[in-house]
Amino acid sequence: MTTPRDTPAPRRVRANGDGTVYQRKDSRWEAAGYVLAPGNTRKRIRVYGTTRKDALAKLTEKIAASNRGLPAPSAQGSLAAYLTYWLENVAVHHLRETTHTRYTACIDRYLIPGLGKKKLAKLSAKDVRTWLNQLRTTCQCCARGIDARRDQLRCCAAGQCCRKQLSPLTLAYVHSVLKSALEHAVREEEIPRNVARTVRTGAPRPRRFEPLTADEARQLLTTTQGHRLHALFELALHTGLRKGELLGLRWEDLDLDAGTAAIRRTLQRTSTGGLTTLPTKTRASERRIAVPARCLQSLKRHHEEQQRDRDAAGAEWQHNGYVFTTPQGRAIDPTNLTRTFTTLLRKAGLRRTRFHDLRHSTATLLLEQGVELVVIKELLGHAHIGVTATVYAHVRLRLQRQAIDTLGTVLDVPGNDESTRDNGDDPPLRGATVR
Missing domain, CATH: 1.10.150.130 (Tyrosine recombinase, N-terminal domain)
Structure with a gap:
């Protein structure tokens, strides 16, 4: 007759698919089981732990991920x-x-x-x-x-x-x-x-930009009068084109009779190809914009001056079709344009700012004139109107303040001067944030 002590303990049997767990000769515990692998296949994996519970927990976690459709990682390298x-x-x-x-x-x-x-x-x-x-x-x-x-x-x-x-x-x-x-x-x-x-x-913390005021923009354009790139700076302030878009503009992109410009490319310097024409920043940046009459006249004069440069250069002229070139017809390096812009700012007695801030100046001045946000979005080539709204939120807030102050003047009770006072809460134009 056997006693309870002589009866072997029942062996715990794991369900099919739960894997196996056993102790190795080095006293560590190893658990093995099949999990989902890339390519909708299955492979056997092994995990280890200091105790049976640790190894089993690791295997259970991987099998659970496999059951959710997540394949086991196949990367073995660094x-x-x-x-x-x-x-x-x-x-x-x-x-x-x-x-x-x-x-x-x-x-x-x-x-x-x-x-x-x-x-x-x-x-x-x-x-x-x-x-x-x-x-x-x-x-x-x-x-x-x-x-x-x-x-x-x-x-x-x-x-x-x-x-x-x-x-x-x-x-x-x-x-x-x-x-x-x-x-x-x-x-x-x-x-x-x-x-x-x-x-x-x-x-x-978002970057800050300082757009030119209307007086500063007029002062800059006055200073560029007579400069061979006057048409470029005038076009930049009137349309908000990016630096690369301005330098990548070709005469074939302009319709001076219809007063439009097709923005199809951008000119940038790369480490391998040097000055290279690339696609626009986004698909929304590839657009057709209206060119103001003032800029059309400047572009026509610029075209005549370019023809004179071409005649003077003779055989050294490099024809590439760009609207804005060097006196020899070569494309203008973006870095050289930045240097020219900095020199003109100093000559005009203006504070130092980035060339890209001309783009912000255009949008800010348009908003101040009551132009709708969707029109500015199309002109600047933003992918989403939310980008335009976020970047120029400070201008819209100030315009809202002016609007409600105007309404307050209309609704003001005679003899009440407190409502028309400025409380000093208007957000500043400069130091605006760009996200």
Whole structure:
């Protein structure tokens, strides 16, 4: 007769598909099971833990993800290897060359040194958050050896750290590059989810711009009278075209009789092709705009002056069809145009501002004249009217203040002077934010 002590304990049987769990000779626990793999196939995976419960929990988590349709990651290489592959085989075909150059610099400078050694499949949100926090608080002179390459040491190499840290905008840009790369890894089923999307960096403080006032714009145009690029600056202030769009404009794009211009391309300097014509920034940027009569007259005079330059240059003239060229017919480098613009600002006695602020000046002045937001959106070539509304929210708020003050004057009770006083709450025109 057998006793209860002699009866072997019943063996716990796991259901079909739950995998197996057993203890290895090195005292660790191993769990194995089949999960969904890329290509709608199944493969056997193994996970490990210090206890049976740990190993079983890891296996259960992976089987549960597989049951939700998430394939097991197939990436075995490092994040650095994948980022290099992504830049050379994916991003290069979908990004503008200038954007690809910035992405490459961002990856080489920040991503690979900080996270490159991590396995792509094992990268976690905690890894990304820790790296971003370190990047946010690290002096770049120390981390990248900037001070060591200077002729005169003034930071870490001299024992006096300047605490030159990344701006919130740069930090957000680096984070967005990582999110873009990992998003493609998810689409290729290399990893089950994009861990960078779960990390929040906070909204960076937007950049500030200072558009020209109406008096400053008139003063600038007066100063450019007689300059060979007067028509360019006049067209920039009247239409809000971007610098590359102005320099990429060809005579074939202009219809001087109908008073229109077709914006089809932009001129930019790239690291590989030099001065190159590229598609417009977005599809909405490819547009046809109306050209004011004043600009049409300036363009006709500019065309006559260009013909005289062509006759003077003779065989050295390089015909390329651009509206704005050098005296030899070559395309104008955007950097040289910026230098010319800065010189004219100094000559006019105006504060220093960016060439791109001419575009903001156009939109601001149009809003002040009561032009509808949708018209400005089409003129500037914004993809969505929300962009226009956000960028120039400060102007709309000030115009609202003027409108309600006008209504207050109409509804004012005779003898009540308090309602017409300015309370000083009007938002300033300058120092507006751009998102």
